[in-house]
Amino acid sequence: MRLYEAFSDVDLLELFKHGDQKAYEEIYRRYWSLLYISACKILKDEDEAKDVVQEVFISFLDKGARLQISVSLSVYLYSSIRYKVLDKIKHKKVSENYLLSLYNYSEAGESVADEKLIEKELIFQMERAILLLPEKMRIVFELSRNQQLSHKEIAKMLDISDKTVKKQINNALKILKIKLSDAIMLFL
Incomplete structure (x- = not known):
């Protein structure tokens, strides 16, 4: 049995793109809570944050072998969270409040970029x-x-x-x- 937790993100991504379900599960395990916390800080709603993270991982899984990532896996996933959060914000039409939240989030030094x-x-x-x-x-x-x-x-x-x-x-x-x-x- 492979010890997936010892693999790097790059190795896990390659295994996943070649159909290795265990590699996907390790990526999910490794990033779910971090992405959830990030989404929660911005959205201020636990259920919406869970939905956003699930949508990102479903999209990630659906892309599978077609996945083209030119940045690190963590940057890709955090960017995906940001795009999904943007969708949520646009649909709620309260973007000014969330822009302020995002600004405060960035100012707190917790931004990846x-x-x-x-x-x-x-x-x-x-x-x-x-x-x-x-x-x-x-x-x-x-x-x-x-x-x-x-x-x-x-x-x-x-x-x-x-x-x-x-x-x-x-x-x-x-x-x-x-x-x-x-x-x-x-x-x-």
Whole structure:
């Protein structure tokens, strides 16, 4: 009898991809509680956390030999948990509360990902989202945020009303919030 608990994740993954059910069981045993704790911290609901972990392992089992993993098994599984949590959050339409939970979770130092890489990627996603704003809105937003000009200064510079400046900035923030919420969820 093989001692599966002594195998590395890489070895277990290879055995699993070749149909070894015991390797799957060891992966499940090794990661279930860790993934459950991670999901529970974010969702704040034990039953939902159990459901998410089960869905991840069912999907993992279904993929079997077709499974293509370019990162470590732990990173793959934690990422899968994050994607499933994102699905739960989208369906509940309370993403703002969960974004805060994810932010706090990440700030507590319990995130698996490297913070500097995440920060760079989020900055890239934000800059990209700003570039996709309608031109006039983007100009007003950049003058406000990058140049730190007041609404009055922007209005004078662009020969528009203070009210228009305020509305453009508010609209830009709404658009960016929607576009960036998925990126934030994926990286935290």
